[in-house]
Amino acid sequence: MRTLYHLWLCPFARKVRIVLAEKKLPFELELEKVWERRDEFLALNPTGEVPVLIVSGEDENPPLVIADSTAICEYLEETSCGLSLLGENAPERAEIRRLTAWYDLKFQREVTVNLVDEKVSKRFLGLGAPSSSAIRAGHANMSVHLAYIEYLIERRKWLGGESFSMADVSAAAQLSCIDYVDDVPWENFPEAKSWYARVKSRPSMRPILADHIPGIPPPKHYANPDF
Amino acid sequence: MRTLYHLWLCPFARKVRIVLAEKKLPFELELEKVWERRDEFLALNPTGEVPVLIVSGEDENPPLVIADSTAICEYLEETSCGLSLLGENAPERAEIRRLTAWYDLKFQREVTVNLVDEKVSKRFLGLGAPSSSAIRAGHANMSVHLAYIEYLIERRKWLGGESFSMADVSAAAQLSCIDYVDDVPWENFPEAKSWYARVKSRPSMRPILADHIPGIPPPKHYANPDF
Numbered sequence: 001m002r003t004l005y006h007l008w009l010c011p012f013a014r015k016v017r018i019v020l021a022e023k024k025l026p027f028e029l030e031l032e033k034v035w036e037r038r039d040e041f042l043a044l045n046p047t048g049e050v051p052v053l054i055v056s057g058e059d060e061n062p063p064l065v066i067a068d069s070t071a072i073c074e075y076l077e078e079t080s081c082g083l084s085l086l087g088e089n090a091p092e093r094a095e096i097r098r099l100t101a102w103y104d105l106k107f108q109r110e111v112t113v114n115l116v117d118e119k120v121s122k123r124f125l126g127l128g129a130p131s132s133s134a135i136r137a138g139h140a141n142m143s144v145h146l147a148y149i150e151y152l153i154e155r156r157k158w159l160g161g162e163s164f165s166m167a168d169v170s171a172a173a174q175l176s177c178i179d180y181v182d183d184v185p186w187e188n189f190p191e192a193k194s195w196y197a198r199v200k201s202r203p204s205m206r207p208i209l210a211d212h213i214p215g216i217p218p219p220k221h222y223a224n225p226d227f
Numbered sequence: 228m229r230t231l232y233h234l235w236l237c238p239f240a241r242k243v244r245i246v247l248a249e250k251k252l253p254f255e256l257e258l259e260k261v262w263e264r265r266d267e268f269l270a271l272n273p274t275g276e277v278p279v280l281i282v283s284g285e286d287e288n289p290p291l292v293i294a295d296s297t298a299i300c301e302y303l304e305e306t307s308c309g310l311s312l313l314g315e316n317a318p319e320r321a322e323i324r325r326l327t328a329w330y331d332l333k334f335q336r337e338v339t340v341n342l343v344d345e346k347v348s349k350r351f352l353g354l355g356a357p358s359s360s361a362i363r364a365g366h367a368n369m370s371v372h373l374a375y376i377e378y379l380i381e382r383r384k385w386l387g388g389e390s391f392s393m394a395d396v397s398a399a400a401q402l403s404c405i406d407y408v409d410d411v412p413w414e415n416f417p418e419a420k421s422w423y424a425r426v427k428s429r430p431s432m433r434p435i436l437a438d439h440i441p442g443i444p445p446p447k448h449y450a451n452p453d454f
Contacts (some may be wrong), residue, residue: 046375047333064318070297071324078317091291097298106274140354148273 001056002027003162005041007034009116009180012069013051017072018223021204023080027053035125045054070104073166085166090150096160099152107145107174107185114138116177122215136201142178146189152197164202171197181221183203185225193227200225228283229254232262232268235440236407237344239296240278241400241424243450246300248431249396250307262352297331300393304377312393323387326379326394334372334401341365345445349374366412369405380422381439391429399426403435409446420454429451 004027006021020027032041032050045052053072056063066072077086077190087093115138119131145220149171152159160167175196178184186193199205209223221227230252233240247254259268259277272279272294280299283290304313312436314320342365345357377388377399387394387443402423405411413420425433436450448454 047329064321064326066321066330068325070328071321074324075317078320082385090302093305094291094293094298094302097301098293098295101297102274135428 002031003054003056004028005030005032005044005050005052005054007032007050009120009177009178010050011112011170011173012049014208015069015104015169016053016072017050017075017208018173018204019166021077021207022085022164022202023076024082025076025080025089027069030215044086070100073169080117083167084117085164086161087165089159093162096165097114097165098159100170103167103170103174107171109140110141111145112174112177113158114141115183116181119181119183120213134140139183142183143185143188146185146192149195150189153191159195164199168199172205173208174195176205179222180211180213180216180218182222197227200227230257230261230281231255231281232257232277232281233278234259234277235438236347237277238339238397238400238404239276239331241403242296242331242396242434243278243280243299243303244434245396245400245431246303246312248434249310249312249391250303250311251308252303279444293357295318297327299449300396312387312391312396314390319388321427322394323394326387327397330394330397330401330422334398337368338365338372339401339404341368343408344402346408346410347440366410369410370415371410373412373419376419376422380418386422391426395426399432399435401434403432406437406449407440407443407445409449424452424454427454 001018002025004016005014006017006029008031017029032038032052034041034048034050037048040046040153041052044054044065047067049067049069051069051072053066053075054063055066065077073085077084085096087096104226118134118138122128122130149159156162158164158168175184186196200209212218229247229252231240231243233244233256235258237393244256258334259265259267259279261277264275266281269275270279274294276294278294278296278299280293280302281290293302300312304311314323315416341361345361349357376386381388385391385395388399393429402411418447423429427436431439439445
């Protein structure tokens with residue numbers, strides 16, 4: 001039995017949802033309103049952040065609690081059979097992990113924080129109007145990142161190499177959040193768009209594309225693989 | 228042949244230096260002044276950040292270039308024999324990776340950026356006076372983190388479990404930078420101090436403790452294991 005604590009538009013929770021689906025591992029989703037700072041949740045993860053994965057065995061052992069999306073994804077990679085999302089050998093894994101960190105850290109800081117946090121989280125939590133300078137910075141950085149996706153995809157089938165990998169998962173997790181607020185200029189980056197269409201057509205992306213945040217509907221193209 | 232591009236007081240480069248020393252892997256250090264944005268370095272790592280590890284084989288293959296401290300440390304763990312810094316099984320590794328992310332992300336953002344970046348990087352790059360509110364926040368957060376180290380060390384021999392691990396390496400890499408600017412209130416946290424004294428006495432820490440930044444000498448206790 002697996003339970004994943006998540007939050008809408010949290011790219012790190014989306015990353016774990018995609019990995020669980022790619023590995024065909026069933027799980028239940030629990031929405032955790034992290035801003036409520038529930039004591040029971042803080043006992044699971046003192047950072048107070050999602051995602052947190054709980055793995056309960058069939059035996060009497062206490063459930064395993066894993067916090068942090070990288071720790072969770074590495075755990076799932078180590079313990080599940082079948083499809084690897086980290087490549088075949090150490091140099092491939094080094095390149096895939098480099099790009100995973102790129103999207104988890106650099107893209108998150110330069111784009112997602114500036115667009116999703118400003119437009120959605122602030123409004124949701126009543127923290128005032130979005131900062132126009134943050135949004136301008138997010139848009140400018142986004143174009144640099146889409147150009148880098150095009151650079152990679154002109155040289156490889158997928159972002160991290162010849163196979164679909166954690167690099168694609170982390171990038172899609174971030175981009176799907178931005179696409180939900182309709183802030184990706186896909187038309188200017190046809191190769192990046194074509195890569196994302198391939199990602200969207202994977203069954204692991206269906207639950208992500210079916211997400212609907214109460215009061216904030218996604219744009220029409222959000223769930224459509226032929227957008 | 229291994230070459231590590233680093234920068235003084237970069238906790239992520241220190242993390243890799245400690246891991247290479249723990250694994251007894253010889254390497255050469257190259258100082259990279261990242262603010263100069265050298266084209267040759269950007270070609271190695273488009274983020275423009277250190278650490279970057281170059282591994283040259285004895286054969287004719289092109290050297291392997293690895294960027295991002297987590298990608299580098301996972302690579303060294305996978306390819307070196309001997310001492311493991313990630314634990315013995317998947318649940319242990321999940322806990323060690325959770326704490327590694329804690330120090331790499333949370334401690335870095337809440338403490339190191341507020342203290343080291345404000346006091347050293349700003350001065351070095353002529354970016355003006357340190358922000359007193361950032362420094363106050365850094366000090367307040369530091370006490371919470373030292374209390375968490377004490378919480379962990381009352382329950383375990385090392386931060387991540389019964390063995391010295393990446394969790395200790397990441398924590399020590401961050402704390403050694405703060406200690407260089409003499410901003411750790413060790414006397415208020417005797418158990419955390421005693422854990423750090425054990426870390427400092429490891430041979431892998433010697434090169435870190437011998438670091439001297441031109442024009443910014445460390446405090447006297449910085450290099451002393453019996454501080």
